[in-house]
Amino acid sequence: MLRDRLRRAAAPGAAFAAGLVHAASFAPLGLWWLQLLALAAAIRIACAARSPTLAGLAFGFGWFVSGVAWLFVSMHRYGGMPAPMAAAALVLFALYLGAFAATGIALATPSLRRALPGGAGRTPRGVAGAALLFAGLWGAGEMLRGWLFTGFPWLSSGYAQVDGPLAGLAPAVGVHGVGAAAALVAAALALAAPPSRREGESAGPGASAGRRAASGALAAALACLALPLLAGLALLPVRWADEVGEPIRVRLLQGNVPQQMKFDPARSVAAMQAYAQAIAAEPADLIVLPETAWTVPWSRTPPSIAAAIVDAVGDGVVAIGMPLPARTRRGEPTLSNSVAAIGAGGPLPWRYDKRHLVPFGEFVPPGFRWFVDMMEIPLGDFGRGAPHQPALDVRGQRLAFNICYEDIFGRELAPQVRDGATILVNVSNIAWFGESHALPQHLQIARMRAIEFARPMLRATNTGVTAAIDARGRVLGALRPHSEESLAASLRGTSGLTPYARAGDLAPLALVAALALAGLAFGAAAPRE
Template sequence: MTRALFLEAPATSRGPLPWLLALGAGLAQAASLAWPGPGSLAGQPLWWLQILSLALLGRVLLGAGSARRAALLGWLFATSWLVGTFWWLFISMHTYGGLAAPLAALAVLALALFLASYYAAVSALFWRVAPNCRAQAAMIFAALWLLAELARGQWWTGFPWGAGGYAHADGPLAVLARSVGVYGMGFVAAALAMGLARWRLADLRRWRWWAGLALLLLAWAGLAWQRHCAVEGCGAPAEEHKSLSVTLLQGNIPQDEKFQPGSGVPLALHWYYEQVRFTDAALVVAPETAIPLLPQQLVPGYLEEIAERFSSGRQALLLGIPLGNLEQGYTNSVLGFAPGQQPPYRYDKHHLVPFGEFIPPFFRWFTEMMNIPLGDFNRGAVGQPSLPWAGERIAPNICYEDLFGEELGARFRDPASAPTIMANMSNIGWFGDTVAIDQHLAISRLRALEFERPMLRATNTGATAVIDHRARVTHRLPAFQRKALNAQVQGRGGAVTPYAWWVSRWGLAPLWALGLGLAAWAWLRRRRH
């Protein structure tokens, strides 16, 4: 039957143009997360490109002509977006994992195709149920897109790298982070994109369009002022802490040598030992698996000397190291040494990387084709306590755990024990000198926006940086240099953000309810008509 919604849409094209547009829009979506080109924009998120690329998909879907065609166009868009976002997984599997190049490329494509199926499904559903009203259609598209993003971020342990909201770490939608988080930002961006997709020049002559624009601007101004008052205090002193001196260590141990006993292992043991011995910072942070051996494999006295070094005085250390044994299993962990901290503080990584840190059911044959050391870890608990030190509560997270704000948020349920500083300890040397470094920096910046807490990043190869509670990068080391970053960080306490409040209690359930509720309303409305 004829759909009134699409009367204003472009006529369905029988040629290759819609497919080329969907492909190009998906690649533009990937580029919006961290611009891969040269120049001053290199590595920066581009919020406007994210909205424009999604709007282009919206135009293509409006002219799809059938639900099946809409699904295929959405699938093509999402596949090109995801391959363009995490193509660097090829490096980890082929260059460092030893998997044959064709198989590594096929594995990246297969992962993208699987995750893109969520977006294919919602593209088809949007074509079927979207109402004629432009505002309602924009909300329905946003709700369905939100459901696809949530499914990608949570199902099958979740792989949300490259979610659209990360393009808005800068830009006007950043004010939403403290209230609705990265997925809520993606919801608003999708609504704006569909509104743009259906925009016509004739709309400028309609008072309703101008009234809607005025309401949007007023809402944005109100949120911006609210965030300004929360962050700056608006005359009332915010609960800012004294500056804390920090040293963030970047060992730059080549990934193909990192676990080699004749090269990377002695280099790491010597360099990190020398750094922690002579620094005078109040807090020293070394990256994930900075010590690439289990404690029982170390030279006797090595770890004990480090513990003794930080058992008195005014300094503390967070050190990435694997722990465990064959009988009890292994963990990717952080040990914290500080005066009066007995036994040492311990944090065990909870959200493990599939195929890198745990083996999914029925896929052991795949991991056995690669050479990845310690590839099957045990999980730590959600909401582990912070390290109390120098009047701060320092909450570590390991590598891509900082993609899961809903899990980090579990620590914020009680404001009295909520983190005042977050610390991400990573090794993404697995992915080479690629845009993955800048993408991960943007992810950490988004967490700083959501929780309004500074984020320290200590990494093996980059990006080692200090991010303040406004998500500004105040200090950063060049990637792929063996250096120590000396800086100051100012912790934040007091009331938690609205996002931290609700996500610590209900996780992402409110966003699931929003998406499912709007989708159900659209489906029932279509059935009645």
């Protein structure tokens, strides 16, 4: 009996371990090849398990409970939620996120099992069909996770590929298309096996025919493995956009204000003074401060600090993250999480208001007021920005801003690029997550956005990672996390639209649908038991 229990627990345990390895393939390690191996292992484990759904859920749980463990830090250390409640919330959230992976794995497992060595569908068509179907289902699940309940596409599988050959596909089909391509490679790895002696002998007098069928199945798996990698490599050197205009001098300020002190009035004034001194220390065409660098609107800035900033700006512009007065859809007064622009004459007639708000942090989902009340978050209900907001013009460069985790939604940045943005700018404050892996993960996300849109990306953050990224996703310069420093860069924007910028998420959606339909078509022609 004990042996049976251990055998039943083995598959979920192994799948959970594969999920942990899968999470480790993202930043800060950034081992793109490890993701392919971990996902291939998860497929083989699910195919051998009594319950592929349970194995898939264990894999997804391991992936997310470790990958987004920094949410516990946010809820407990900075939000004041009791540790048991914060741990339970993390577990439930990881199970929810893992359910998307589990669904894709469970739905594809019957086809994958038939395509494994010894299966009735171990033919070239059967192998190709199973791999293509899995890739389509996996990609569909990732896209659904990025949309349902406002979406949470953090750690979408394509992000792990930012330094690998599949990144070449990102300008064409976006991060979700890259994730689907990675799933195709992983499925091919799981199905790739040399012809066994049993496969050759099982045909009796037709042994050579059996060996040919097995060899054909292996060739199909290798083709599914190689084609996405070769396509990515072929697209990597393509120039999707050209540099435009003159370079602008940029300074990105990292204040490193501790989150637990950020809303203390005396500490807020001290932060303003420190930022004002940093602004005056070195002129630039554009100086960018992080999200909520100001915890009050500009109108409540101490007059001496405001005057010092205006005097120091010169011919440049200072962009400051701060709350600004706004109104709800019903016309009630509120605040918005915004960026204000300050010039030599004071505030400019431009602002950016955050559009995609964080559930529980910036708005309260219906029925969850009790949950938010357990946390101590001073800014809770923000107004939403308009879907289309103008870019900030700085010496001929058009800068499109996004705030905090808005940059994980490529579909929402695409209209900014189509409207003529030449440079993307992200302002963030993820001091909420302490010294966790959320910081390098967010930098990895920003790099993928730069690749998708062929646009440079600037990041000004409170605690890190503050960085300048070129239009190919390469980090030109970055500050040490949790340090009070500034980063200077000279940057030219780019002009020209990638296929993903033109189509948005319609591009990966078309790819995912094509993969799934092709998988079904090939699978229908494969023998069945």
